[in-house]
Amino acid sequence: MKKSAIVIGAGIVGLATARALATRGYEVTVIERSSKAVGASIRNFGMVWPIGQPEGKLYERALHAKSIWKEVLAGAGCWSHEGGSLHMAYHDDENEVLQQFAETSSYRPVQYLNAAATLEKSPAVNGKQLLGSLYSADEMIVDPREAIAAIPGYLTAALGVTFIWNTAISRVTYPQVFSGAKSWSADEIFVCSGQDFETLYPEHFSAAPLTKCKLQMLRLEAQPDNWKIGPALCGGLSLIHYHGFKAAPSLPRLKARYESDYAEYLKWGIHVMASQNGLGEITVGDSHEYALTFDPFDREFINTMILDYLATFAQFKSPKVFQTWHGIYPKMTNGQTEIVLQPESGVTIINGLGGNGMTLSFGLCDEVVGGTYAPLK
Template structure:
């Protein structure tokens, strides 16, 4: 049987694969996506659902994050999935947290970012713990989606609007220059993008081994929806998150903050915990998460770590009767100090991985840059 043909083959229907499908399809190319599962069930759906440009503010990746943000807004409108342009709020309860946030405001020189007083914060969210609150940094650029919904809706939209073909429940067993093979058939492809971590490991194990790539396991929680009229407003974070994000690296007071937090919250630091609170379109509250690094993880999640998350959440929020609805963990690719891994193991084949847990934030912009560079 003669191979079927496509101009662009994409392995993996997670957010990185879908972003590359969109970037190629917008150029009028014939795109075919292969996904080993019935739908995407990996890291792309096991996260907060937060396109988070502020996390890379003051870095070279901020323009890419903002271009991704624009695509999310357009896609949600066109594909019909829920999206909230709710922004984020960094809450400061200690002098060193306030100092770092004000240093960020000075460095950013962007009027979009605002310092809010406790009274102003109380008008933005019913959830902030006002006891001991010194104020907070509001950023308007962050979005919230429900990744379970969005990752189902995006393939339907890409198929309808751009003619992208999807083959779910179709593992790819071999890729070579010009060809993609599944268990059922062989395809001829002008260019192939491998955008799935598990497929990267099995299709090009020597490239994976040489990359230095490791993985990150995170634990997360979903809480029952509060009463119907209760809305969180902006996504909330506090000290541990301030200490974690790259946007605060290099600020004069960040090192002192990290030292203080290491002494105040040693077990949380050991588990790699920083805590965020988001609310999805169903009203559910999403919080987490832990961070453990390696190539192989214990498959059993720690309830102690989950309780540590909830304990820290209680320091900066006041929630109406919080009850855990679901617990889960996700695993994503990681390369220290890098946001992405791109390799060309042979002619017509590109491996693309997001490697810092910001796939929802950067993937659309990254895909546009990758496809443009290849001049397909």
């Protein structure tokens, strides 16, 4: 007889957990409070981003997650683009970090490109005062809105996963979960509730080093004449946002300069990246504000700062913005990359992936379900 499992939440972490369980023979039911996933899992760049992870376990987890993404996207019939990424340098200290990273990253498919080679890689790069770039072949773009909507159908058709929508689980008492007068039971229960960590096991979350992050993003209209930017594009501020670049010895000096030159940007957690989806639209962002409760209104000056910085390293055929939004995701405050808890026997919480959900979830959840997970020291 098959073992059964309930997964609470149909965002990327819940979908990754459901897939990991179903591929191991579980009879899986996913219960989602909304009629479809509408949280942080669809409000992002769609970047599967190994370049942002430090070498070792997290980089390997990102590569494993990417391999699962490719399998799932193929099964769901979804678009993806393995175009890699470009980080541009316009100052000597940025250029030094990129060169050092390329020299020390012996296990990654990265290379330092001079200005001419950078412009050949992408027609969208701003060539004015460009010194060079770091190209990485690892990165893949998916359309999060398309993928998160399509993956449940794939999991149902290919792996027999059952989805129950419009059902908020308000209480868990193993082996049962409750939504009002309704209840379901399973051998194992997984809580993948994302930013809504106040509802289930709130005492465990309140004791954890966990907060929330609000980020603002924009989308530019589909580029005319099917014009493509090629790789995902990043400015220098991204070098101090992602832990992967700590491998470059001169990074602290660059960070010190940014703290002086870009103090207002760092105050609002702004670093700027651009990715293009299969429709030709370009997603741009983002900012980072940390709290447990946020003003629900977006700040227009943040969007302006993002677009101003974007113009320093990228130029598009059409710069017209047609959508703006914000997302909120849970974020660890102690430097860890996730939280995995067992609040009671038979129940597992997976949360706290921060901005790495698209990059790491498939790998992390495969480890947790497969019994190979161990927290980083």
